[in-house]
Amino acid sequence: MTGLRTLQIEQVEIGYAPGRPAVAGVSLEFGCGSITALLGPSGSGKSTLLRAIAGLERVQAGEIRFAGELWSAPDAHRAPEERRCGVVFQDYALFPHLTALDNVAFGLSGPGRKSDAMAKLEAVELGARARAYPHELSGGEQQRVALARALTPEPDVMLLDEPFSGLDRRLRGALREASANALREAGAATLIVTHDAEEAMALADTIALMAEGRIIQTGDAQSLYLNPASEAAARLLGEVERFDATVTDGQAQTPFGEVGAPGLSEGAECAVLIRPEGVQITDGADGALAHVLERRITSGGAVLTLSLESGERVRATTPITAAHGAGDSVRLRLDTRFATVVAV
């Protein structure tokens, strides 16, 4: 067995209805001091997997171990209270009848528990709100209390279920950073479940992509963004244009140029996945001709919807200061670093 202080998930299966498992043979490993994000659409089984790690669901097949100790197996189940797993629930699950301080102190025992809890609250700058009940706290304050409560017993594993989804967009950024710092400081093996790619990329060292009960790709944000293993994986992290092609001479053809297709056999059907940044407007005369159909302003720049001569449509992001408008003709070239070829 490898991995001192590592949480290991081996071929875990969890199902409520026969023949339709919520989690279908998932393996994943993450160690203390690291933050892993489990990114997937709703209904992909990621929350179920999180609950299984916490011991709130039983597994039907496979194993969950921490530091070599068996936590979950079909015939063995360690109770949640014996796992040293801290959980931040999506709705925070603060105890409504206890003050912020008593919520944080719940996981402690012994005479010093109140002062320890107070120290933790002060660390998240909520010392002044210690006597407040959850319904008297703002959303951001509730989130911080929930995080402090989960971290206070010094768990080996921290699990966060969509921890920022209930918050105002403006609040999210600041809280995300503060939470990430607190989690890194705590040094637990941390798993964050989210459906927000931006959140996963901002917080995690490693991202595991989950869809339909399976993990489809694992890696760091950059490699996942630039080298997705499948269209589904690519779409989980952001927008992507897809062009169908056939491998010829080890290359896949797109309307604006060739992309290398390593590992695919000659003549194979494939899909070329291109991030919007990969489609660039060029001043040169060699690019593919396209007409701008629509220009829309976003926070990241101007997004152009273009029509190629073949009739295919494609989107490109340009600086907001670039003056291309609807009706203009432009030439496009491909930055192949943003393109990936996958088998279909």
Added chain:
Amino acid sequence: MTLRPNANALAALAALAIAAPLLAVVALAVFGAWTDYLAHLAETRLTDYLANTAIVALCACATAGIVGAVSAWLVARYAFPGRAQLEWLLALPLAMPAYAAAYAWFDLTQAAGPLGFLPTVRGPVGAGFIFGLTLYPYVYLLMRETFAGQSSDAYDAARTLGAGPARAFTRIALPMARPALAAGLGLVLMETMADFGAVVHLGAPTLSVALVRAWAGEGSSPDAARLAVLLVTITFLILFIERAQRRRARQHAASGRVKPPRRVRLGGGAALAALAICAIPILAGLVIPMARLGWLALDAPVARGLGEAAINALSLAVITALIAAAFGIVAAYALRSRRPLGVAAARLAGLGYAVPGAVAALGVLIVFGQLQSGLDALWTSAFGQSFPFLLTAGAATLVFAYLSRFAAAAIGPSESALSRVTPSLEGAARSLGAGPRRVITQVHWPILSSGALLAGLLVFVEVLKELPATMILRPFNFDTLAVIAHNYASDERLGEAALPALLIAIFCLPAMVFVARRITRQERRAERQLATELG
């Protein structure tokens, strides 16, 4: 636009009629002639009455609270064989009158009885235990609904913070359900305070008994009224505490979205234990008492006038239930109107449940007595003779007293049914071309009628079980099953008391089965809907 038939005047009138007995009791207590009976009582037995009342109430709450909360928790949060049946079976002991259960359990556990090895069920502790066994369904029903609707996240969070199942239940799930517990225990206490038969039979006379004795034994209505005021003060205090809990609960409602919990599947020994824990209250509160009463009835002659008493009891129950259901509908509309008069009227009537039967009966006697003497005076001055009808001679006074006590029970179901008729529902019907009349008959009534039916059945059961008001107000030579059972039991003729007591339970049972299944089915439908949405 919301359709709000103007039922306020009607509701106000009905509420006044319902509240009148209580006001009359208070007036008499204040202005009535003082005798030395009360002083004598205060020196002698009043402390006993008060102590009994306190002990009975405490034991009833402890039993009903524990049994109700634990069974509700198991049924709401765990899956085990028989759970779906137990879910509604657990409500059925409400069909068993407390005095009938008292006859049976006392007989079973007395020294010569078949369960003589157990401590004899008697005295204030025994009476409290009996109330707990027969009234716990109030706690069970309210808490089951709360537990089933409560997100399991808080409980789960407690588990991940190191609390075992027992600690997570007592520290988190139970406190979060405290308003439901308070409401359930409030109902248990109201019934306990109102009871007459069980506490007399088990030798634990409470304030209700003191009141009846002051009225019947001493013939002193003002003194009885003063005891009644004392009793009502206590019940209203309980009501006040319960309402305060509920207000607090709204503030403490859990944060975030509520996700109904998935039931945890129990296997093997745990499933068997859960099954046993849930089956025991049904056996102890319903099956064993019924079996014992049946056994006793087999060996005893049939009580005289039983058939007539059964017909009397059923007619009273049906008539009262119909009127109460109608009143419930009127009150629901009055509450919906949000006009101060209507709302105040409905709330006033809603207090009736906190008025014990003996108090209501006393109040009705006073009101009708005053009405009679007024009419007599009027008639004498006009025709030279007294009013030809004796108002208090008929069963109408009885129905009136029942209504003043139980109409409150009829408001809730209709109110919650009518609340499902949302403004947008009406708007949809109106925009589809339905006029107000069609909206009432085709939208309101189908939804409202289920609530009214539920209300009617609940009142039917309550009236059949009612004893003290019936005893005080029944016309001469007019017996009901409850009265016959009580009279025979007081004569130590339990054999003859058994059959009428058993008949009450038998008549109540189908109504309770319907009510219980209806209440639990509504939720299952919601659950299925959720399952399809999730799937």
